[in-house]
Amino acid sequence: MSGPATEKPSRPLPPLTEGVHKRRLGLVALVATFGGLLFGYDTGVINGALEPMSAELGLKADTQGLVTSSLLVGAAIGAVSIGKLSDAWGRRKTIIMLAVLFFLGTAVCVFAPEIVVLLIGRFLLGMAVGGASTVVPVFLAELAPYEIRGSLSGRNEMMIVVGQLAAFVVNAILGNTLGHMDHIWRIMLAICALPAICLFFGMLRMPESPRWLINQGRHDEALAVLKTIRSEERAIAEIEDVQQVNELEKKENETGLKSVLKNKWLLRILLVGIALAVFQQLTGINSIMYYGSIVLEQSGFALNAALVANIAPGVIAVIGAFIALWMMEKINRRTTVITGYTLVTLFHVLIGIASFAVPADSAARPYIILILVVCFVGSMQTFLNVATWVLLSEIFPLHMRAVGMGFSVFCMWIANALVSYFFPVALEAVGLTGSFFGFAVINAIAILVMFKFLPETRGRTLESVEEDVTTGAIFAVGRKK
Structure with missing residues (x-):
């Protein structure tokens, strides 16, 4: 890289206006976020499907972890490969391909005769989930005006938790009404085909x-395209700014991983992205989203009661997502993230203490732990999940966006897979107390990392963020805000 881009957009952009273009933008975002809905359902459905699946296929603790983590390994590979593919194919065509992959993976899982075929289906679903986790947030961020980019991009995370809640509700209904059926878990998985069909035809x-x-x-x-989702005056002005920065970047930057490794500021923003992604998983949120029913059973709930109680974290996650979208344009990203890790650490400690201090035969024990789990999930969803995905979609310059987003999300899914694989083993070895005290220590470290390194991006165009990342100015600004 020969030098940073230093020119600024020539003039302020015209303000946003109401009209048909705004409704069109909302429709595009709604259709694209069906990818997030599929992401949420496919990751959440295992929560209730795992026990009947285990009974039918003879799964033990280690193979349960394998079935759960096989999707996540696929997601890691999909995040890197499909994220990069979207640079060549385009975001729209890639999302259409992901809809096909979601449908195919669902069909393989539903008709799997034994564990090997099931693992193949879960891996295919993981590829689709990983691709969606990379491409959909970038697609939304690149469509959104900077004034509402946080809330528009954050809709994908909201749809993820809506999908997870839908999975929990479906699991609870089917488990309590048709739980006597041998293949009930196959019905739980099959429902995922419906949003895949909607995503395919919608994205066309x-x-x-x-x-x-x-x-x-x-x-x-x-x-x-921009004239269909902006006023004509705004579309013309915005195109000029994007073209200006894009031309400067093409002149002064190589593309891909090589350009990142040669520039200390690009390498630093990549490391920030990786830290955001990995620490989000090390909160242990998916120990609840994947194994919530098992955690609640260990807290003292009966099986069917655990399936119903497991809906509570799903509900609070959706409520938290709505609050997070409201906060995106009102509170700085740094403040939101640091607050989130502080609250998550606090509730990890409280869950550990409650599990240790409240007697196992106490009638109050399961409800105390459920309340603390709900508070943990609510804190996570309100302050961390939406903010993490929004930041990942906006911190990388255009010429490295696919590489930065893809590699960060790859690391996220690897961390997710490791936590998901080892959590049942850890739960068996050290119980709820040891598991959640361990999460507390990790997230205390996350607070320090985010305080020192996380930049601020709220209220800025992607092109403005890109220029300051390239020069390193964004890191200084991040500490002052």
Whole structure:
């Protein structure tokens, strides 16, 4: 890299206006976030399906972890490979391909005769989940005006938790009404085919990312797309700014991983992205989202009661997501994230203390732990989940966005897979107390890392963020806000 881009956008952008274009933008976001809904359902459905699946297929603690983590390994590979593919194919075509992959993976799981075929189906679903976790947030961020980018991009995380809640509700209904059936877990998994079909046909009518089109030199198409989701005056001004920064970056930057490794500021923003992604998983949130029923059984609930009680964390996650979307344009990203890790650490400690101090035969024990779990999930969803995905979608310059997002999310899914694989083993070895005290220590470290290194991006265009990342100015600004 020969030097940083130093030119600034020539003028302030015209303000956002109401109209058909705003409704069109909302529709595009709704359709694209069906990818997030699928992400949520496929990761959440295992929570209730695992026990009947284990009974039918003879799964033990280690093979339960394998079935759960096989999706996550697939997601790690999908995040890197499909994220990069979207640079060549475009965001829209890639999301359509992901819808097909979601449907195919669901079909393989539903008709799996034994564990090996089931693992193949879970891996295919993981590829789709990983691809969606990378491509959909980038697609939304590249479509969104900077004034509402946080709340628009954050809708994907909201749909993820809606999908997880849907999985919990479906599991509870089917488990309590048809739990006597031998293949009930197959019905739980099969429902995922419906949103996959909606995503496929919906994306056929959606536009391509205008920023991706500009990067491909298709400026007229980009302007035509932007005019459908902005006022004409705003669309023209925004296209000029994107073109200006894109041309400067093409002149002064190599693309891909090589350019990142040669520039200390790009390498630093990549490490920040990796830290955001990995620490989000090390909160242990998916120990609840994947094994919540088992955790609640260990707390003292009966099996069917645990399935119903497990809906409570799903409900609070959705409520938290709505609050998080409201906060995105009102509170700085750094403040939100640091607050989140502080609260999560506190509730980890309290869960550990309650598990240790409240007698196992106490009638109050399961409800105390359930309340603390709900508080943990609520804190996570309100302050961390949405903010993490929004930050990952906006901190990387365009020329390294696929690489940065893909590699960060790859690391996220590897961390997710490791936590998911080892959590049942840890639960068996050290119980709830040891498991959640361990999470508390890790997240105390996360507070320090985010305080020292996390930059601020709220209220800025992607092009402005890109320029300051390239020069390193964003890291100084992050501490002052």
